Amino acid sequence: xxxxxxxxxxxxxxxxxxxxxxxxxxxxxxxxxxxxxxxxxxxxxxxxxxxxxxxxxxxxxxxxxxxxxxxxxxxxxxxxxxxxxxxxxxxxxxxxxxxxxxxxxxxxxxxxxxxxxxxxxxxxxxxxxxxxxxxxxxxxxx
Amino acid sequence: xxxxxxxxxxxxxxxxxxxxxxxxxxxxxxxxxxxxxxxxxxxxxxxxxxxxxxxxxxxxxxxxxxxxxxxxxxxxxxxxxxxxxxxxxxxxxxxxxxxxxxxxxxxxxxxxxxxxxxxxxxxxxxxxxxxxxxxxxxxxxxxxxxxxxxxxxxxxxxxxxxxxxxxxxxxxxxxxxxxxxxxxxxxxxxxxxxxxxxxxxxxxxxxxxxxxxxxxxxxxxxxxxxxxxxxxxxxxxxxxxxxxxxxxxxxxxxxxxxxxxxxxxxxxxxxxxxxxxxxxxxxx
Numbered sequence: 001x002x003x004x005x006x007x008x009x010x011x012x013x014x015x016x017x018x019x020x021x022x023x024x025x026x027x028x029x030x031x032x033x034x035x036x037x038x039x040x041x042x043x044x045x046x047x048x049x050x051x052x053x054x055x056x057x058x059x060x061x062x063x064x065x066x067x068x069x070x071x072x073x074x075x076x077x078x079x080x081x082x083x084x085x086x087x088x089x090x091x092x093x094x095x096x097x098x099x100x101x102x103x104x105x106x107x108x109x110x111x112x113x114x115x116x117x118x119x120x121x122x123x124x125x126x127x128x129x130x131x132x133x134x135x136x137x138x139x140x141x142x
Numbered sequence: 143x144x145x146x147x148x149x150x151x152x153x154x155x156x157x158x159x160x161x162x163x164x165x166x167x168x169x170x171x172x173x174x175x176x177x178x179x180x181x182x183x184x185x186x187x188x189x190x191x192x193x194x195x196x197x198x199x200x201x202x203x204x205x206x207x208x209x210x211x212x213x214x215x216x217x218x219x220x221x222x223x224x225x226x227x228x229x230x231x232x233x234x235x236x237x238x239x240x241x242x243x244x245x246x247x248x249x250x251x252x253x254x255x256x257x258x259x260x261x262x263x264x265x266x267x268x269x270x271x272x273x274x275x276x277x278x279x280x281x282x283x284x285x286x287x288x289x290x291x292x293x294x295x296x297x298x299x300x301x302x303x304x305x306x307x308x309x310x311x312x313x314x315x316x317x318x319x320x321x322x323x324x325x326x327x328x329x330x331x332x333x334x335x336x337x338x339x340x341x342x343x344x345x346x347x348x349x350x351x352x353x354x355x356x357x358x359x360x361x362x363x364x365x366x367x368x369x370x371x372x373x374x375x376x377x378x379x380x381x382x383x384x385x386x387x388x389x390x391x392x393x394x395x396x397x398x399x400x401x402x403x404x405x406x407x408x409x410x411x412x413x414x415x416x417x418x419x420x421x422x423x424x425x426x
Contacts (some may be wrong), residue, residue, distance in 0.1 A: 022223070029245045029422040050411035055419055073419050078403045082183060082211060103423040 028046060028101065028111055034134040036113040037097040039070060044094040049087035050079055056090060056112055058098060072100045072112040075126035083126060089117070144229040181403045186212030189398050192312065192367030198330045201363055202279065204402060205371055205394035207272030207288075213220055217372065220347045221271060223373045230352060230382030231297055237350030248416065249424035253345070259407035263319040263344030264337060265389055267293055267361045270348040272392050272403040277363075284333070289402050296327040297335050304338050308355045317341045328362070335361040346377060347389065354381045359389070369396040 038059040046057040053073040058066045074080055077087075090096070099113035113133070114124040124130075158182070186206045206212040226234055229339075241249040254260035262270060267288055276287040282300040305315040305322050315322065321340035328334045338358045346353040359380035364372045375389035 004328075029241065030247050030249075030420075048414070050415065051406065051408055052412060053415055053419070057418075071418050071422075073415070078404070078405045079211065081403070082422065104425065107422045107425065109419055134263055 027129060028133075030105075030110045032104050033101050033111075033128075035112065036133075037102045039068075039098040039100065041095055042070065042098045044090050044092055044096065045069075046092060047087070047090040048065040051064055054080060054085075056098070056115075058096075060098075068108050068128055070098070070100065070108045070110070072098070072110045074112050075128075079126040083124070085123065090122065103135060154225075159388050178399070178401065179316075181397075182399065183211030183213075185399055186210065186214075186395060186397050188266070189369060189396065190252050191369065193369035193396060194367065196331050196365040196367050198226050199327050199333075201277040201284075201333060201365055201371065204276045204400040206274050206395045206397045206402070207392060207394050209271055209273045210397075212395055212397070214393055214395050216272075217393050218374075218388070220348070220349070220351065220386040220390045224232050224351050224387050225382055225384045227380075227382055230379075233333060233352035233382065234350060236388050236420065237345060237352065239345075239348060239350040242349060247424035248420040251312070251352070253348075254343070255345075256405065257412075259409045261291065261293070261319045261344070264295065264321050264323075264340050264343050265353075265377065266347055267320075268296075268361065268373065269290070269375060269392065272394075273405060274397065275394070292404070293320070295320045295323060297323040304336060304358075306338075308339050315339055319344065321359075331365045332362040333365075334364070351383055351387070351389075353377060356381065370394075371396075405406050 008039055019075045027034050028124075034135075039058065042058040042060040044056065044058050048055040048057070053075065054077055056070075056072050056074070061142070062068065074085070078125075095118065099115070099118040100110040101113055102110040112126050114122055114129055116122050130132075160176055172257050183206075205212055208214050209215045224230070224234070236251060238246050238251075238252045239417070240246055240248050240253060240256055240319070244406060248256060251257065255262055255266075261267070264423075267290070268286075271290045274289045276289075278287070279299075282298065284297045284299055286295040286297065288295070300326060304324055307314045308317055317339050319341050321337040323335055323337040325333055325335040336358060339355060340353060342353065342355045344353075345351060346357075357377055359375060359377045362374045366372065371394040372391060374391040376386050377383070378386040
């Protein structure tokens, strides 16, 4: 079942699923959509379940020991709920790996792509959750 | 030849695989606990076909729009470029819509809704963020209830004429976000609404088209079947446009459960979003 769901996520992302629940309220022009930055073992400091976009705030320690304070946005609360997100999906103190399309300015803010949890599961953004930065509304926690 | 055979095999395997997944997903959905308080866009998507003939003079119910997740697509976008007068161009140039002019960012935009959650006002609330609407009626009024921002519009059907004086004097009418609306049935399936007196500080479209207080917008709600409702909009505003401008057409589909989710822009939340996310992302 787990494999099937994972395949469905990949399949629908590849087909460019066009669920428009969170239709372009805010665009992605400010972000580098070429490749997401990977924040391994980031620690969640706050998860704000707000409109127009929920915010994930996390601290990331780079290989040199420097701590970066990150903020990233998701699609919207209503669209995220439809693929399994709740206001409690992330909790302060959670250690996770975050993938984020970073701001072109280089600031430590960006558009959320996906999160890998320690148990091996993954949750994605609605609008920018595909590995290519496309939609992943059909994605479930797999 | 080998390529053709390989292609056929891949195609057949893909169809079998997709069918298995679809059957599996259907089984999961039917077994899952469901709440009458939740909106399930897959139900609206699965509601195929026209559902039979439209009832006579009846738009009542809850309808899914293009941002509902139900796969409803916009029919016609607002006319672009708009046929502006000199004054219209002057006002339009003041409005810095996100994504406009080669990529205005949120930080650079002065869209009063994006920056402050100000009400869209009419007609923008009927052509932007079209999530769902409910229509219901009393004997002398029809109400359009919009889920995005929890807005309701009041359309009088008692035969009264629209007000015309929005200027000076104690008998003048104050402009409002939704304006003043009257409606009538053009035929058994087409409800026509005329609106004027909209607050001129609001934008007519997401892209920042201006409107004056004297603009008159005509909406035609045409129910083509039980499941299909189309809204076309035209704005006549001779101060700002050289001719009536099309604000496009949006399509709505009947929601079987008649339930939809809530979504409002909250001023305190958007201020935090802008300060901590959108403005730093665009700061040059």
